[in-house]
Amino acid sequence: MGQFGIGQPVRRKEDVRLLTGKGQYTDDVNFDGQTWAAFVRSPQAHAKILSIDTSAAKAAPGVVGVFTGTDMKADGVGTLITDVEFKDLAGKDMFRPKRDFMTIDRVRFVGEIVAVVLANTQAQAKAAAELVMVDYDGLPAVGSTAFAASPDSPVIWEEHGSNVGIHWENRPEAEIDVHMAKAKTRVTVDIVNNRVVPNPMEPRCAVSKWENGELTMYAPTQGGRRIQQGIAKIVMNLPADKVRIISPDVGGGFGIRGKLYPELGVVAWAARKIDRPVKWRGDRSETFVSDYHGRDQINHAELGLDANGRVVALKVRTIVNCGAYFAENGPRLPINGGGRIIPGVYDIENFYFSVRPVLSNTVPTDTYRGAGRPEANFLMERLMDAAADATGLARDEIRRRNVIKPEQFPYRTQMGMLIDSGDFIGNMDMAMKAADWAGFDARRAESAKRGKLRGIGLSNFVEPSGGRPTEEMRIAVSPEGKATVYAGTHSHGQGHETVWAQLLESFLGIPFENVTLVQGDTKIMPKEAAGTFGSRSSWMGGVGLQRSAKRIVEKGTKIAANLMQSEPEKVSFDAGVFRAGTSSVTLAEVAKASYEPKNLPDGMEPGLDESYFLKRDPEEFNYPNGTHVIEVEVDPDLGKIEMLNYIAVDDCGKVLNPFIVHGQVYGGVAQGIGQAMTEMTVYDDEGQLVTGSFMDYGMPRAEHLSMIDALFNEVPCKTNDLGVKGAGEAGACGAPGAFVSAVCDALKGYGIRHIDMPMTPDRVWATIQKAKAGKAA
């Protein structure tokens, strides 16, 4: 394969543009005569709205309009509701609260939109927003996850009578109790999977205009088709083709940029309402109180093992804090997103799990890098460490005894998922060798001489990838032989400009530099475009392109046969050249000819432009997996952790571009380490977000990380033609488990088994003091 083909570490095409300030983000877009929107947000976590007085704001300089939810409702605007529907074992439906784009008579979290001010400048809009007088009648608030689930908690949705949306169970618990009773060893863990604020580099932004009966809106998304449909149907009451969503360069997605947020609906609606373009640029404070948050679970789990250290039963109870409303995917994450893969890489036959999604006076939670799978893998790995501890087996040995073995593939999990391939023992061997696990004791002794406690930890993971089951990709070859990819996927950091060009060079022999990517515009993108999330693009986009390319070759073969006065059956294609006997024509020549009807077989449409609508079974996924090993040093006097070494062994199937996949691993690991080490989201008892800025909220920085050595254990996926598995979320799945395992290993001399994330110095030190006191007592 050539320098730019599949598997080559090709440098990212888009980087020069993005790193030299030539990126075009939504905030770079301005429409003539635009107004600026500022949102009036609730300062209270839970209150009745007695009245909203907009008169002073309306009279303020430059103000064009002030609107509330009542105005939107009067225009027939509908409500947002979660996509998720579940039934409990008795057949009762999950509660699904409706969310107004601007709340009308009640606020349920700090940051909820109460009104919008439109003015000629942003400063005027913000100043006038302070003049909107809202009379709140405060209600007791629910800030914490555990409290939300407690019977003593105030109820946020009175019509439901409880904060628990559903008590979902995969099966009756008694069925698994039978097996658990037979266990020789039983271990339990209670862990908190801490809430994080995703914080893409680009804050949210939207600019809309209403012209000739059509709405055009720019906004960062992860593929605008679903947002287009939602805005058209719920907000504008228009056919979808009268709404155009354009996402130019986007500064990070992580799952949370793909959602139809209330702000988008308001900006769209307002442009028609005032018949002037409307722009809103959220600031970082708004990111904290209005972008969906991630994670936020409390898990109680029990693992039963036989005399050989083999798992005989697993029981998990999860409470997930979904915030004030169930967001698009909120309650799906701990159930279908992550919960059903909790057994992970392990062969576990008997599995019970129950989930209580709870409502609270906090920002709603939704998909964030891994979307339930990091939580699931973390829980399983904490259980494995506990099992190692209880059985006296080494941490790798207990895992080796329980992982799914190569001969078991394809492996059907007890939840019905079919894992096609993997080399879980191989992952561990490779990671432990690279980390020199065998030589760890000497390094620990060396650290001890310096008064430091050294620890090593490992984590296995597997995470179903693929996202929505359809995607459409199109390739258009110009008469000059250059190609444009019209993608249904959406690159917002993933490097598709580079990888799709590599694929086309490989499939069609079109030079890498002659491939252009067009994406992110609902008017131009393929009809069935889905977008990029859930580690899906290499599969759904890559295979979609492969099949489109095949159609290009098929059509090209017929044209080439004509040109060479041969028969299509006698024409072969390789590296951009069609051959028949001793004659040959290039794809570029065929492309040129394709636009001249005289060259075409009878009845053939001119042009060389093909697309493919790829559809898979919705229950079919691919299964990226791996083993991560971390070595840390703890300063016991300060409770401070230093990461010393990170080995990531990832099986993402066939690697299309190792340079880019390394980037995915590094980013995912940094987010995983952030969650484990620095990212602390705190709501107080009044439901105030205490960590609402970068002064308090610890994003991970280079200083918190060590070098990361990213290695591949390539086991090609058997369920797609490219052999690819996802890669985007692996790091976030592997890092937290390995990190906590390493720190607890360092602290094992104190008898410490677990510390909840984030493992801040204060928390680590306090745990050490408690352990010391316990020992002394």
Added chain:
Amino acid sequence: MENFGYHTPASVADAAKLLDANEDAKLMSGGMTLLPTLKQRLAAPSDLIDLAKIPDIKGVCRDGDELVIGAMTTHAEVHENALVRELIPGLASLAGQIGDPAVRHRGTIGGSCANADPAADYPAGTLGHGATFVTNKRKIAADDFFLGLFETALEPGEIIVGVRFPIPVWSHYQKLRHPASGYAVVGVLVAQTKSGVRVAVTGAGPSAFRATAMEEALAKDFSVKAIEGITVDADDLNNDIHASAAYRAHVVTVLAKRAVAAR
């Protein structure tokens, strides 16, 4: 951000005049705290008096046994200045640990001390070295300067023009950085000066303070062992989501010991 008048006086006297003339005016040095506050609409001064164009209040020079640092000298300049590195390396090191590179290239010693953030590094740096603040009106010893949470001895209309540091025999700063803000969760500066040992603490309390019990112990015996059992009273310390008062009290002793061990 609200509109405001913007002034760039060429002298301290002009700045003082502007300050007197505008009741709701604010002085601005690096703006590292003030500008975010304005952007968040948490403050709306009528006028900003930017001290950046005043030539004679920036830079470093030696004056006898003292090192004089102009109020408008950035943290990066203090960190990199050859004279500071030679005469008070502990101070150069402290300046290099403030915030991040952007903050260090904008923020100034005068601005930081006038703001008196309880977790800023310079309050420990000035207090620990027994420095003196020179204003347009008088001299104020660091011991008398930091009065409380964001509270200093500066009077209305008073402008810091420089800080005079007696050149110590030796000094060293130890800091536990806040993972988000980069401020000191706790910072301890230990100095051996010609007038005795000084131990100054920032981050731990509502305002920088001296750990006098440690100073006395170290005066008798400058060793780690001498302060082993000495702790500051946790009751007087900050207790927040990032660090409990008990933890901060413990860390003060740990960092003080580490500073002494660096001697």
